[in-house]
Amino acid sequence: MSEPLQVPEGLRERLDQVRRKIQTCASRCGRKAEDITVVAVSKTHRVDEVRKAIGAGLFDFGENRIQEAEEKISEVGRRVARWHLVGHLQANKASRALKLFDVIHSLDSVALAKRLNRLCEEEDRSELPVLIQVDLAREQSKSGVAEDRLPELLEAVMECSRLQLAGLMTLPPYFDDPENVRPFFTRLREIRDSFEVKGYFDKGRGELSMGMSHDFDVAIEEGATILRIGTAIFGMRTPRAETMTG
Numbered sequence: 001m002s003e004p005l006q007v008p009e010g011l012r013e014r015l016d017q018v019r020r021k022i023q024t025c026a027s028r029c030g031r032k033a034e035d036i037t038v039v040a041v042s043k044t045h046r047v048d049e050v051r052k053a054i055g056a057g058l059f060d061f062g063e064n065r066i067q068e069a070e071e072k073i074s075e076v077g078r079r080v081a082r083w084h085l086v087g088h089l090q091a092n093k094a095s096r097a098l099k100l101f102d103v104i105h106s107l108d109s110v111a112l113a114k115r116l117n118r119l120c121e122e123e124d125r126s127e128l129p130v131l132i133q134v135d136l137a138r139e140q141s142k143s144g145v146a147e148d149r150l151p152e153l154l155e156a157v158m159e160c161s162r163l164q165l166a167g168l169m170t171l172p173p174y175f176d177d178p179e180n181v182r183p184f185f186t187r188l189r190e191i192r193d194s195f196e197v198k199g200y201f202d203k204g205r206g207e208l209s210m211g212m213s214h215d216f217d218v219a220i221e222e223g224a225t226i227l228r229i230g231t232a233i234f235g236m237r238t239p240r241a242e243t244m245t246g
């Protein structure tokens, strides 16, 4: 068992702790901390906290609900940060999402890929970086494409000229002991590697968006290039925050 998550008082202290842990963990496994992007998941947290985080040098922020993101992003500013959609995207909200987000981490169906591509054409957006969310645990409640449907979705994304396939994302089930999450991270890396050699990813190298507050050290060991960290940066969320949709 690794030690329980310690969350210090102030945002800067929490962020320092996160950065130290990334540094330590990356060097322990022969990686560079600079190769790892932190997406600060600001869902449920107030605009002044986001501004504080920007002041502390963070640039990438993750939100999971369109309505909340609309309010927050219009206040903080669309261009002062890079906004990542990390929650499930319903087809009927794709147009709103496109106006708000720089990167979509939760592409999980052919229909959604085609819709986003068509909206990009209509709205003159030349490129939209996307990650495909892979559902490795086959949990009915979660979004993501099943592994056996992934090749079909990859092919569809290749046909979408406005979508840039940046990489893969996964959201494993929660375990108290992060070691139990390791097999999911390992599997996502293996899948990424197998499609990377076939040239599916926009920049050649496919990003791995995996690892959250209590398991990002394990994710780094397994090759994560994007960590989605909420609690360890912003502190605890209120329970209403926990839904993954909207």
Ligand SMILES: *Cc1c(COP(=O)(O)O)cnc(C)c1O
Pocket: 041, 043, 064, 086, 087, 171, 212, 213, 214, 228, 229, 230, 231, 232, 244
């Ligand atoms: C909320 C959320 C996170 C961040 O979770 P923490 O445990 O607070 O770090 C990461 N990814 C997704 C998809 C989320 O919804």
